[in-house]
Amino acid sequence: xxxxxEGQWAFYLHRISGxxxxxxxxxxxxxxxxxxxxxxxxxxxxKFYHQPVFQVGLLFLIAGVLYHGFNGLRIILMDFTAWxxxxxxxxxxxxxxxxxxxxxxxxxxxxxxxxxxxxxD
Amino acid sequence: xxxRSKRYAEARLEASSNLExxxxxxxRISGVVLVFLLIGHMWMNAVLxxxxxxxxxxxxxxxxxxxxxxxxxxxxxLALLHGGNGLRYVLDDWVRNxxxxxxxxxVVYSLLAFLFFLGSLSLFNHDFGVN
Numbered sequence: 001x002x003x004x005x006e007g008q009w010a011f012y013l014h015r016i017s018g019x020x021x022x023x024x025x026x027x028x029x030x031x032x033x034x035x036x037x038x039x040x041x042x043x044x045x046x047k048f049y050h051q052p053v054f055q056v057g058l059l060f061l062i063a064g065v066l067y068h069g070f071n072g073l074r075i076i077l078m079d080f081t082a083w084x085x086x087x088x089x090x091x092x093x094x095x096x097x098x099x100x101x102x103x104x105x106x107x108x109x110x111x112x113x114x115x116x117x118x119x120x121d
Numbered sequence: 122x123x124x125r126s127k128r129y130a131e132a133r134l135e136a137s138s139n140l141e142x143x144x145x146x147x148x149r150i151s152g153v154v155l156v157f158l159l160i161g162h163m164w165m166n167a168v169l170x171x172x173x174x175x176x177x178x179x180x181x182x183x184x185x186x187x188x189x190x191x192x193x194x195x196x197x198x199l200a201l202l203h204g205g206n207g208l209r210y211v212l213d214d215w216v217r218n219x220x221x222x223x224x225x226x227x228v229v230y231s232l233l234a235f236l237f238f239l240g241s242l243s244l245f246n247h248d249f250g251v252n
Contacts, residue, residue: 042180047176065159069152113171
């Protein structure tokens with residue numbers, strides 16, 4: 001750990017979320033590519049991924065994408081503005097505000113689906 | 122080595138080569154584009170659509186339109202380049218043994234190239250005529 005303040009967490013979360021997104025991308029491409037083996041194979045795989053445990057995983061993924069994206073914008077502001085580095089901590093809290101605003105619709109929609117038991121078929 | 126500077130001017134000085142600087146710039150440009158593409162992608166398929174209704178027909182219908190072929194292919198290409206380069210930074214940090222780092226990169230880049238091939242195939246193999 002280096003100092004262990006906000007900047008450190010921003011960095012680690014950025015890295016972990018980035019790696020997580022890359023792992024998901026592999027599964028996602030494989031899933032979509034399964035369509036080339038016909039509807040039966042493809043539908044079976046998609047039904048498999050409709051299980052609640054994977055939908056919870058999807059909620060983590062969406063959180064990762066939103067955090068990585070908004071924190072990436074923070075990095076860009078630090079890189080290309082004169083004031084970005086000075087206000088990096090305030091910007092990080094701004095990242096979380098944006099995160100909550102954008103994450104809520106996903107959480108309500110997907111989380112509601114999981115709790116409502118509308119998964120499977 | 123990856124660039125650690127937080128300012129473009131410093132990054133230019135720190136870059137060990139022009140190529141490293143181009144990657145630094147690419148990460149920022151592709152990052153901004155991906156934020157918009159991915160929020161759109163997730164919003165359309167997870168908020169406006171019931172995830173549980175997604176099946177072969179849904180994907181086939183969607184990818185029968187050129188717009189979504191191009192949109193999704195742009196995400197695929199940018200995400201693999203952005204993610205691949207990001208992973209390169211991580212491997213440079215975390216895999217200290219040079220020989221092991223080299224072979225890890227060989228495996229990772231091959232896997233990403235295959236993924237790009239597979240993803241492109243599945244996007245463009247979808248029929249234009251499906252209704």
